Amino acid sequence: MNPLARFGSATTAPAFGGELPLGCDPLLAEPSPLPESCLAFSHGRAALRWLCERSGRFDCAVISAYTCPTVPALLEKIGLRLRLVDVFSADWEQAVGSEKGRLLVVAPAFLGHEPAVDVSRLAAAVGESGLVVIDAAQTAFGHLSFETAENTAVISGPRKCASLGDGAILRMHRVSEEERARVKRLPWAIEAVAAKLAARSLMACRSPENEPDALAFTARAEAAWPDAPHRVSDSGLWRLSWLDPKAHADARWRNWKALEQALGDHVEILRLPGGTPFNLSILVEDRAAVLARLHAARVFATALWPNARRRHDLHPRAEDLARRLVGLPIDQRYTEADMLELAKRVRRCMRR
Amino acid sequence: MNPLARFGSATTAPAFGGELPLGCDPLLAEPSPLPESCLAFSHGRAALRWLCERSGRFDCAVISAYTCPTVPALLEKIGLRLRLVDVFSADWEQAVGSEKGRLLVVAPAFLGHEPAVDVSRLAAAVGESGLVVIDAAQTAFGHLSFETAENTAVISGPRKCASLGDGAILRMHRVSEEERARVKRLPWAIEAVAAKLAARSLMACRSPENEPDALAFTARAEAAWPDAPHRVSDSGLWRLSWLDPKAHADARWRNWKALEQALGDHVEILRLPGGTPFNLSILVEDRAAVLARLHAARVFATALWPNARRRHDLHPRAEDLARRLVGLPIDQRYTEADMLELAKRVRRCMRR
Secondary structure, eight states: OOOOGGGTTTTSOOEEEEOOOTTTBOOSSSSOOOOOOOOESHHHHHHHHHHHHOOOSSSSEEEESSSSSHHHHHHTTTTTTTEOTTTTOHHHHHHHOOOSSEEEEEEEOOGGGGGEEEEEEHHHHTTTTOOEEETTTTTTSSHHHHOOTTTTTEEEEEHHHHSSSHHHEEEOOOOHHHHHHHHHHHHHHHHHHHHHHHHHHHTTTGGGGGGGHHHHHHHHHHHOSSHHHSBHHHHHHHHTTTTTTTHHHHHHHHHHHHHHHHHGSSSSOEEESSOOOEEEEEEEEHHHHHHHHHTTTTTEEOOOOOSOOOOOOOOHHHHHHHHHHHEEOOOOTTOHHHHHHHHHHHHHHHHH | OOOGGGOOOOSSOOOEEESSOOTOOOBBBSOOOOOTTEEESSSHHHHHHHHHHHTOOEEEEEEESSSTTTOOOOOOOOOOOOEOOOOOOSOHHHHHHHSSSSSEEEEGGGGOOOSSSSSHHHHHOOOTTTEEEETTOOOHHHHHHHOOOEEEEEEEOHHHHHHHHHHEEEESSSSOOHHHHHHTTTTTTTTHHHHHHHHHHHHOOOOGGEEEEEEHHHHHHHHOOOOOOOOHHHHHHHHTBBBHHHHHHHHHHHHHHHHHHGGGSSSSSOOOSSSSSSSSSEOOHHHHHHHHHHHHTTOEEEOOOOOOOOOOOHHHHHHHHHHHHEEEETTOOHHHHHHHHHHHHHHHHHHO
16 A cells, blocks of 8 residues: 555545556556567657658658647758648648658547558558658557558657656667667656656645646656657666556546546537547637636646647648647546546536 | 555565655654744755855854765855864864854764754854754654754754655744745755656666666756755645654664664674664675675665765764765665565675
8 A cells, every 4th residue: 555645635626637647557467578660769759850860861741730739840840841731631642642752741640549541541652762650649559559561650659648757669660670779879868757757756646735846847847858869768668568558448448438428418529439548538619718617626637739830721620629629537547436527527617 | 556566576686775765654644734943945955055044154164074075065165164073072062162253063963863962062152153053864853853942953854764855844943934935935946856756756666677767866866956045845845744753763763673683793783872763874894895795685775975074083983984884774664574684685795
């Protein structure tokens, strides 16, 4: 029994959301090593940058108009031309066909679900000089669940979906021993990992008194992730090897379904097929007011990518999501009973 | 049940020593606030510097020749003349009598035990313009157990003796509301605290795979403590309020006695009265070899202050301790059975 579990205040409702606390992940009985075709980095951008550097210079990146703005910022910084495509659009192949030079396509496994684009057709369209990378940064185990071929790759984000300090996995069709050795010689992101683990350890106290410091550490971690390639920490890799992929996915789907059912018809829910859900996304009008009421009810829901790099005229769906999407937590720390309580609070905050 | 408790390897002996893991402290049923006469800082040096700044300029500091070298370094940096006195020496009053100007006496509660000097006589000797501060940085609760008077103070070090990220307490005879407000406005040591909590969270996995990263975080934390006054983090203060002083002291004395008995006559043990032991200190010849054997046996014992600012001719006792002292862990994470296992390993390492 962890004595920290005794911490907590009876007078304050439990919080939903915020940093995943240390120790919340379902574990295997024995650790399971990473597949040979995988390389482990500190975080998604580090993996993406490595992928760009190891593959030689791309000329243009075809990316979603609704993604974390650090992704287009990084690609521009390393000299790629950007071509934005609206989310859920059929325009990907057309965009690929109309761009010149070596192409990098970043195809989102949006919110952890199946890519909405046909990856093998895109891979054929970019040709041998191009590359399609499935951006599964919102999954813990996309590197196990999405297929790769000669000119496709996957980047997953276990650090975002499990209580790790760091960890993003790049899966490719083949990894040479020489490349593996080069990644092992990279530095690790000690400052960001320290802040992240500090935030998670305070969240594990499950007490409001620790939340402001936890938030400060989270902000510090986000600011400290470097653009340059960094490997995963040794402890991060070891802890990743203990995570149970099936129990992880089962818990998230169980909670997603419980919350979906409990929310009923009162809320507009984004429903996407396959994969493992990162959150349960709802679409609301007057999001700022809803978020404020949710926060007052201790539901630390987030507006996802309000600053996504879209153009409202060219990317109407991205614009809509960037303005209205709210992510509700359905992760492995929660039970179905928690989801009923969460639904109650969400419905109350929507009614006003 | 914390799932991290399942981590660990059956093939490797458990480790002794190293960073206190998160969650190892005995807790109260209800939190207990700090006494009114206390101010909470990030770490001992921050408290000491605040004490010097709030008291106006001291001319000279009378300190032990056997103390952490960061203490004389700080006092010199802020312009005090240093007068070193040998440990366990009767020379303190004579040193005070022979120094001119406003005096600050740093009287050690050495290894958590009772001060070997007579604090009230020293306080009389330094007069109204001087100050005697009991350096109880090797205790979690020296601010509760050592008495203060008009020109005496205590600095305790809960961060060193409990699984906190930060926390050093300055107890004075009186604290004004204005001074309390000024301390609250100080920054907190976010970088050091992040690294410390990261190290502790990895230590809580109780697995050798995490130890190298934990050590890296510990080193980073030690390098990151600022000289300037910093307040304690809000979460550090809150966590401190939950610690059980009596159960803490009982566990340390229970372990100290169990280890002392199990070590028997094979080892030279430093025995000091009162207080709460920081460790069980033994004195060994050829310390480097003994430490290497202990580390190989996964006993992460430490040489205490090999770089203490002493002069071997003037401070023979400090010289002896700085050369021969090894601190063995007896803290609250251990049971009596652990102490028997620790004694076995220590005796094996001493016999060679």
